[in-house]
Amino acid sequence: MNSINVLLAEDHQIVREGLRAMLNLEPDIKVIGEAENGRQAVELVNKVRPDVVVMDIAMPLLNGMEATRQILQAFPGTKVLILSAHSDDAYVAMVMAIGASGYLIKQTAAHVLPEAIRAVHHGKTYFSPIIAKRRNHQKQKDRDQGELPGKAVPTLSAREMEVLQLIAEGKANKETADELHISVKTVEKHRQSLMDKLNIHDTAGLTRYAISMGIIENSVQVTII
Incomplete structure (x- = not known):
């Protein structure tokens, strides 16, 4: 039986x-490998x-x-x-739009991680149960009410994301x-482009945005074991 080779990216x-x-x-x-950033x-x-x-966010x-x-993009x-420690629908939507195959909440990941790894390896998507339930409920609500998708999050380039993170740090x-x-x-x-795209015009505001988007962590630390 061939093993599923996994890389852990968690700081x-x-x-x-x-x-x-x-x-x-x-x-x-x-x-087969571990990364801390x-x-x-x-x-x-x-x-x-x-x-x-x-991948941790x-x-x-x-x-x-x-x-x-x-x-x-490369592979x-x-x-x-x-x-992630965040379960907000906005985080889930962003990473799925990027191309992630699934999303697990850290607090419950230990119970489902092996199952999730197997699922995404075989081309399926996988979410923590509470997220899956919310997504299904929202899809049904949108179908019933004919709602259009919400306002899109501003698109930042790869370099802008890197600059934003370092500013926030x-x-x-x-x-x-x-x-x-x-x-x-x-x-x-890049800093000016960020401010223009996000309509945020000071460093404190950019930092708050980065925290709200899960780009950097707040002071609260969460363990899963």
């Missing part, structure tokens, strides 16, 4: 250890070519949404299963430029 070591220990009990699932996840996918990536350097977008055959323009290997002038251009 909290204790969570990664718990996930790895749990998945190691499954005879058909093999953890989004950039490392993208690099490792290129190196080890997993079948499934279990809020990670340093490069958030899980942008890492997922880059991974699926469309890879399946990405989102693992408190990096100055020079630090952001050094981190991304671009000029300060280019950082300033």
Whole structure:
């Protein structure tokens, strides 16, 4: 029996250890790599070519949404299963639009993660039960009422997402430029583009937006074991 090769992308070591220990009990699932930030996840996918990536959304350097977008653009055959502390419908809609195959809430992931990995590996979508129930209810409501989809979230480029995350993490323009290997002038251009697209005109507002979108974590930490 061929194993499903899995990459774990999660910045909290204790969570990664718990996930790895749990998945190691499954005879058909093999953890072949671990990443502690989004950039490392993208690099490792290129190196080890997993079948499934279990991806946290809020990670340093490069958030899980942008890492997922880059991974699926380069390796469309890879399946990405989102693992997040956030259960808001907006988060789910965003990552599914990017191309993720499923979405699990951290608090309940331990009970369904192996099943979810198998499902997405075989081309299905998988959601935590509470999310699946809400999605089905909303779809039925929209059909019954003939409602149109809600207002779309502004589309940010890959570089804008990276700049937004670094701004929200408190990096100055020079630090952001050094981190991304671009000029300060280019950082300033991306910052202005972000403000124009989001209609947000100060750093505090951009930071609040990044937190609300799950791009960076708030101070609350959640464990799943």
